[in-house]
Amino acid sequence: METKEIMDLLHSLKIGACPKTMIALVLLGKKPCTELDIYTHNTPPSEVKRVLETIGLVVILMSIDGSQNVKHTAKFCVALDKVYADMLVALVRMREKLTGIPSGHPYHKLYGVLMGYPLSAIDGFISNNMLSENDPSYPETAKNNLLLVFKLSAKNWADEMNTLAVWEHALLRNAPQILDHLYSTVAH
Numbered sequence: 709m710e711t712k713e714i715m716d717l718l719h720s721l722k723i724g725a726c727p728k729t730m731i732a733l734v735l736l737g738k739k740p741c742t743e744l745d746i747y748t749h750n751t752p753p754s755e756v757k758r759v760l761e762t763i764g765l766v767v768i769l770m771s772i773d774g775s776q777n778v779k780h781t782a783k784f785c786v787a788l789d790k791v792y793a794d795m796l797v798a799l800v801r802m803r804e805k806l807t808g809i810p811s812g813h814p815y816h817k818l819y820g821v822l823m824g825y826p827l828s829a830i831d832g833f834i835s836n837n838m839l840s841e842n843d844p845s846y847p848e849t850a851k852n853n854l855l856l857v858f859k860l861s862a863k864n865w866a867d868e869m870n871t872l873a874v875w876e877h878a879l880l881r882n883a884p885q886i887l888d889h890l891y892s893t894v895a896h
Contacts, residue, residue: 714763715883721759722751725890726854731786732883734765738875739824741787741796743770745780753782760786766793770800796822811836825858826868832861839865854890 718731723744730742746753753769760767770783785800787793799819809815811834820830832838839846839860847869850856855872879887 709763711882715886717759717763719883719885719889721756722749723756724750725886725893726857728886729855729879729890730857731760731765732879732886733824733875734786734788735763736878736882737788738878740789740792740822741785742823743796743800744784744786746782746784748779748781750781753784756782757784760784764788766790768793768797770797792822820858823858824871826864826871828861828864829858829868829871832863833859837862854893 714735715732718728718735721728723731723746727742727744730739731744733739734742744756746756750756751759757767757769766787766789768785770785783800785793785796787796795818799815799822802815803809803819806815816834817830820833821827839862841851843862845865846860847865850860850865850869850872853872855875858868860868876887
């Protein structure tokens, strides 16, 4: 299946703009995996799973109808590789059992790596050395960047912004309709 056909199938799912974008980044090899929550207003979980597996992803159902939120119907771990998917499943299960995971806990490093976050951003989060959005040096381009799904570190935020540029370039080149959908959600 060609990239355009894969991205068209992904784009056809009603799963929300941000989750769709994160899955596209997994497909493009920019993130090892992602979590996907399905709600009553989304494409049914069985159809989501079928389509994602058809386009080459490993999809593991984490839970169904077990959430406190009655509109939540399923949670999936999505990856290109079963090893990454299994690791994410283990971390999500750990998170569900623990309350208030301390910032220095190894969970955060493992989770951040699996989500494709820059190592310096992960380390900044763990050491509580993040760049505050109120800091005068906080980059203007980060303020409304919907690809920024991690916290910028105080020391290496400029390098971390490069990750966003790489992600955006990959999406512009291979999945422009998905990126357009993400940014159209801001306009409304």
